[in-house]
Amino acid sequence: MEETSEDKRKTWTDEERLELATKLDAELDEYISNLERKSYTEGWPEDRWQEEMEKHPFFMKKAPEPGEELSPLMEGLQQLKYGEDENTPEELAYNYKEDGNFNYKYKKYRLAILSYTEGIRTKCKDKDLMAQLYNNRAAAHFMLKNYRSSLNDCKFALKLKPNYTKALNRAATSCFHVKNYDQCIDLCDQLLDKSPTDKTVLSLKSQAIAARERLKRDKRKQDRLEKKLNKEEEELINIIKSRGINLELIDGRKNPDLKDLEPQVPQIAQSRVHLDAQNKLIWPVMILYPETHQTDFIQNFHEDTLLIKQLEQLFNEPPEWDSQKRYTLQNINVYFESKDKCSVHKVNVGHSLGKILQDERLTVRGGTPAFLILVKSSEAEKRFLSNYRV
Numbered sequence: 002m003e004e005t006s007e008d009k010r011k012t013w014t015d016e017e018r019l020e021l022a023t024k025l026d027a028e029l030d031e032y033i034s035n036l037e038r039k040s041y042t043e044g045w046p047e048d049r050w051q052e053e054m055e056k057h058p059f060f061m062k063k064a065p066e067p068g069e070e071l072s073p074l075m076e077g078l079q080q081l082k083y084g085e086d087e088n089t090p091e092e093l094a095y096n097y098k099e100d101g102n103f104n105y106k107y108k109k110y111r112l113a114i115l116s117y118t119e120g121i122r123t124k125c126k127d128k129d130l131m132a133q134l135y136n137n138r139a140a141a142h143f144m145l146k147n148y149r150s151s152l153n154d155c156k157f158a159l160k161l162k163p164n165y166t167k168a169l170n171r172a173a174t175s176c177f178h179v180k181n182y183d184q185c186i187d188l189c190d191q192l193l194d195k196s197p198t199d200k201t202v203l204s205l206k207s208q209a210i211a212a213r214e215r216l217k218r219d220k221r222k223q224d225r226l227e228k229k230l231n232k233e234e235e236e237l238i239n240i241i242k243s244r245g246i247n248l249e250l251i252d253g254r255k256n257p258d259l260k261d262l263e264p265q266v267p268q269i270a271q272s273r274v275h276l277d278a279q280n281k282l283i284w285p286v287m288i289l290y291p292e293t294h295q296t297d298f299i300q301n302f303h304e305d306t307l308l309i310k311q312l313e314q315l316f317n318e319p320p321e322w323d324s325q326k327r328y329t330l331q332n333i334n335v336y337f338e339s340k341d342k343c344s345v346h347k348v349n350v351g352h353s354l355g356k357i358l359q360d361e362r363l364t365v366r367g368g369t370p371a372f373l374i375l376v377k378s379s380e381a382e383k384r385f386l387s388n389y390r391v
Contacts, residue, residue, distance in 0.1 A: 090125035097123070098134055105141055113141040132162035139171055148178040166192070173205060182213035234259055237276055244282070244304075246358045247340065249366040262368035272300040274368050281305060284354065287371040288315065292381035295322050304355030308335065308372075312350060327376050334382065336373045338389075340364040345389045348372060 088096070097120030104113035117138035125131060139154035155172035158165055169192050176185035189206035192199060238257055241248065248257045264270050264285055272285040282304040288297040297315060312330060319326045335348040339362050346362055357363070358370060375382040 090123040091127050091130065094120040094123045094125040094127065094130050094134065096120075098130070098137065101134075101137055101141070105137065105144075108144075110141040110144045114138055114145075117141065128161045132158045132165055132168070135161070136165060136168045136171070139168065139175075143171060143175065146178075148175045151175045152179065152181075164195075166195070170202070173202070177205060177209055177212070180212070180216065182209045182216065185209040186213070233276070236280075237262075237274070240276065240280060240282065241274075244355065244359060245361075247361065247364045248368075249340075249364050264369045265367035266298070266369065268298050269300055269369065277303070282355065284358075285369050286311075286354070287369050289371060289373045290328075290375075291373055291385050292375060292379070293322055295320070302354050302370075304358070305353050307351060307353050308348065308357060309350040311354075327379075328374070332377055333374050334377050336375070337363050337371070338373070343389065345373065345386065 097116050101113045101116035101120065104110070104116060117134050120134045121131065121138070135154045135158035139151045139158065142148075142151040142154060152172055152175035155168045155175065158168040159172065162168070169188055173185050173188035173192065176182070176188060186206055186209050189202050189209065192202045193206070196202070238259075242257070248261045250257055250261050252260075259273075262274050264273060266287065269285040269287070274282060274284045277283055284302045284304065286299040286302040288299065290296070299311060302311060309330065312333075312335075316328060316330055320328060330350075335350055336345040337348055337357075337360075338345050344362075346360070348357055354370070358365065363370075373385075375385055
């Protein structure tokens with residue numbers, strides 16, 4: 002009988018199969034070991050693969066920052082969408098408008114404004130598209146409460162598209178927010194010509210009319226108040242002049258005004274000289290103690306009050322800084338400095354403030370009379386007076 006190929010096929014035992022597999026593994030390892038060893042430089046480095054992956058447009062987690070280097074693929078995509086060589090001005094304007102709309106939808110209004118602005122800069126010839134860009138930028142400004150910018154953009158949109166209802170509505174509302182009530186009412190009337198029953202526009206017009214009347218009323222009230230204050234201030238100046246009180250005038254003027262009565266000391270800045278119900282002067286007064294470098298402030302000193310009465314209140318109890326209790330009514334002298342600051346003059350404490358201020362040698366500086374107090378016959382008083390003519 003003739004022997005077939007199937008009869009010649011060898012039957013393998015498990016041990017033989019295992020031996021053959023081991024031999025083949027060893028030969029494969031030897032072959033790989035003998036291959037030429039070289040680095041693969043065309044891919045991403047192992048230590049930076051994640052960083053490189055995130056630069057890929059499909060996998061990036063955030064948009065590139067301004068000035069950041071772009072991957073070649075991202076740069077290519079941007080050129081396709083924003084490149085002037087690849088797009089007409091109209092296509093660019095549309096692309097930027099779509100970007101702005103996307104940012105606006107997700108409440109990124111500042112980014113939306115940037116996108117719409119880039120679209121406007123293309124200066125494309127499509128007036129309708131340009132009007133949309135201005136109107137959309139106005140909407141983004143409005144959401145950021147930039148009402149004046151919103152109104153300006155609405156005006157540009159309306160120049161390009163005079164009957165643009167959205168721009169008219171937003172312009173009217175922006176006018177209301179910037180308190181331009183007359184223009185708000187005019188814009189509402191334009192809208193009502195087209196849609197007389199529009200409840201939103203009717204309500205806005207009604208609010209604008211009411212706000213305009215309040216503004217006018219407040220203006221009249223403010224005008225009356227200013228007129229009254231001006232009259233009172235003029236009367237105050239005239240009374241001071243009638244008393245014969247010398248004021249130090251600033252800016253080299255000849256006639257006094259309220260600036261000459263403003264206290265220069267922060268502690269009494271709100272206590273400017275004023276009139277009481279009987280048109281008597283109430284002064285802020287400064288008391289200086291040259292020896293101890295201390296200061297007292299009397300915020301409301303009536304011109305009819307005797308100086309000694311006010312000093313009695315000051316020295317009713319010894320000041321904390323007067324540990325030796327030297328400053329008493331019987332043990333002090335009071336002086337004022339002359340206009341030229343070259344001499345000092347003793348004050349009669351038995352006189353009223355008003356009478357003291359009428360001394361022609363005294364000048365009120367900064368609307369605040371000032372008096373110097375020293376212990377009688379003390380070394381400090383002698384040194385102090387030696388610097389002046391007495």
